[in-house]
Amino acid sequence: MIRPSYEPRVLVLGGNSTKWSARDMPHMKNTMNGIEAWAFTFWGDYCGYKNAKDSDIANYDIIIANTNFDRFQEYFRLRDKVSRHARWIALIEGSAGDYIRPNPKIKKALDTADVVNCINKYSLSLLRAITTTRVEYLGIPYPAESIRELSVPIAERRREVLLCQPLTSRWNDYFVARELGLEYYGFEHLLSRKLKLLWNNYKKYGSFTNKQAAFENVRRLYNDPQLRIEPVTNLSRVFQITGKSFIWMNLDDRYTWGRNVLDAAALQIPVITTRSTGHAQDLFPATTLVDEYDLETAITIGKRLIADEEFYRSVADIPLEKFEHLSHETMKKTLLSWL
Numbered sequence: 001m002i003r004p005s006y007e008p009r010v011l012v013l014g015g016n017s018t019k020w021s022a023r024d025m026p027h028m029k030n031t032m033n034g035i036e037a038w039a040f041t042f043w044g045d046y047c048g049y050k051n052a053k054d055s056d057i058a059n060y061d062i063i064i065a066n067t068n069f070d071r072f073q074e075y076f077r078l079r080d081k082v083s084r085h086a087r088w089i090a091l092i093e094g095s096a097g098d099y100i101r102p103n104p105k106i107k108k109a110l111d112t113a114d115v116v117n118c119i120n121k122y123s124l125s126l127l128r129a130i131t132t133t134r135v136e137y138l139g140i141p142y143p144a145e146s147i148r149e150l151s152v153p154i155a156e157r158r159r160e161v162l163l164c165q166p167l168t169s170r171w172n173d174y175f176v177a178r179e180l181g182l183e184y185y186g187f188e189h190l191l192s193r194k195l196k197l198l199w200n201n202y203k204k205y206g207s208f209t210n211k212q213a214a215f216e217n218v219r220r221l222y223n224d225p226q227l228r229i230e231p232v233t234n235l236s237r238v239f240q241i242t243g244k245s246f247i248w249m250n251l252d253d254r255y256t257w258g259r260n261v262l263d264a265a266a267l268q269i270p271v272i273t274t275r276s277t278g279h280a281q282d283l284f285p286a287t288t289l290v291d292e293y294d295l296e297t298a299i300t301i302g303k304r305l306i307a308d309e310e311f312y313r314s315v316a317d318i319p320l321e322k323f324e325h326l327s328h329e330t331m332k333k334t335l336l337s338w339l
Contacts, residue, residue, distance in 0.1 A: 008061035008336075010044030012036060013078065015068040015093070017048035029328075030146035031235045033259050035091060037141040038064050041328045049074035057081040062339070064089045064117070069098065072105045079112050087114045087339050090133075091140075095254035096123030099130065107131060115338050119257040120278045136338065139257055141331040144323035147266040150239045154316065157246050157269075160185060161302075164250040164260040164271070167218045167229065173249040174222065176272070176298040180306060182246060185228035187238070188214050243267050247305055251292040252277050265322065270305050270315040272298050283322060286315050 014035050022029070022039040029040040039046040047056065049071040057063065057078050065075055067090055082088055090113035092099075099106055110116050110131035118124050118137045127135045161177040163186035177184035215229050230241060242248070242263075248271035250260045258277030264270070265283040272287045273280045280288040287301050305312050324330060 008042060009059065010039065010042035010062045010064065011057070011060040012039045012044065012046045012064045012066075012091075013049055013052060013075075014046065014066040015048065015071060016046075017050045019045075019047045019051040021045045030143055031239065033140070033142055033147075033235070033263065035064075035066050035093075035140060037143070037328075038091070038331075041141050041332050049078075052078055054078070054081045058083045058086075060086060062087050062089060064091050065113075066091045067093045067106075067109050069094070069105075072109060075109055076112070089113060089335070090116045092117060092119045092123075092127065095256045096120055096126060097255060099123070099126060110135075117335075120255045120276075122276065122278060123255050134338065138331065138334060139326065141328045142262050142266075142323060142326040143328070144262075144266045144320055144326065147239065147263065148268070148320060150243050151267045151269075152243050154313070156244070158244050159183065160245050162186070162242050162245040162248045164248055165252065167227075168214075168221065170251070170253070170292075171222070172251045172292055172295060174224075174227070176251065176295050176302060177249050178224075178226075179299045180247070180302045182306065183228065184226070184249075185230055186218075187230050187232045188218050189232045239263075239267070243269070245269060247272065247302060249298075249302075250274070250277070251289065251295075251298060253292045262323075262326070265318045268316040268318060270312060272301050272305075283318055284315060286311075 012035060022043045032040055036046050049068065052074065058081060063082060063086065065088060079088055090110055107130055110127065110133050113133050116127060116131065116133050116135040118127050118135055119139045121137045124135065124137050160183040161180060163173040163177060163184060165173065167186040167188055218229055248260065248264045248269055250271050250273040252258065252274050253276065255276045258279050261271060261273050261277045261279045261283060270287055271284055273284060274289050274292050275281060289297055305315065
């Protein structure tokens with residue numbers, strides 16, 4: 001058991017191939033909203049599966065391991081290297097839909113954990129059926145107070161709609177935004193010219209070095225000169241851009257963590273979204289759809305947000321108390337209580 005008075009040494013394992021310590025970049029805690037936020041909760045370390053060495057694992061009391069399907073080989077190898085007194089937390093990655101299909105590797109990954117951290121409340125019973133390991137709905141710490149400081153006054157926002165997901169992942173958001181009479185935009189990656197990525201770039205886009213290849217692909221797919229494309233950049237810069245938008249569109253089909261909903265709520269921007277995200281009904285009950293296919297209702301809600309200032313303000317008025325259960329300290333206490 002991890003003693004409550006003891007400050008455990010914590011490592012977060014994930015798919016991003018980097019390696020760093022939270023103590024070396026304390027300012028990142030203010031905007032970090034992905035799985036890496038757990039490293040800042042304990043002022044621990046983050047390491048990508050590709051960078052993790054067997055000898056590193058024994059140095060930690062708690063390992064929070066993201067269940068990236070393409071990293072199960074490393075997941076199992078590293079799981080075998082933890083010290084006798086350490087605890088292994090499986091942090092669910094992706095959408096619950098990914099866990100519906102029979103997959104013995106998924107069961108093994110959950111069975112070999114000490115606790116499974118479920119990130120979507122609707123998927124809790126499914127995950128509990130898959131494994132005998134304790135499964136609880138907790139999720140990921142969220143820095144609501146510091147992100148709220150980036151909120152832009154309503155009068156200063158641009159009359160535009162953000163399409164939350166990468167533009168190649170779905171286009172139902174686009175079909176709604178196109179009908180609202182405002183500008184609309186989304187994000188896409190500029191291609192990296194790192195040597196290790198060149199072959200993947202060529203297979204996907206037919207180019208080794210054209211940084212604009214992904215942008216050009218989006219332009220071909222949509223064939224809409226009104227669609228603005230912004231390059232993906234660091235989180236702080238992303239919030240500077242998206243925080244000025246009037247409405248966010250997030251018609252998500254996934255049963256996952258739903259960071260876009262949390263970000264919109266922290267920035268006090270109305271988001272039209274779906275029930276599946278888990279947070280939507282708690283934070284945006286007036287703009288939440290049953291599913292991602294109800295475009296007509298989404299358009300109706302969007303037009304009301306534009307025309308009815310009182311309604312807009314009522315949707316955007318989200319107190320920070322709504323995020324208390326997601327704070328680093330609350331999350332830390334809850335997680336340690338399970339161990």
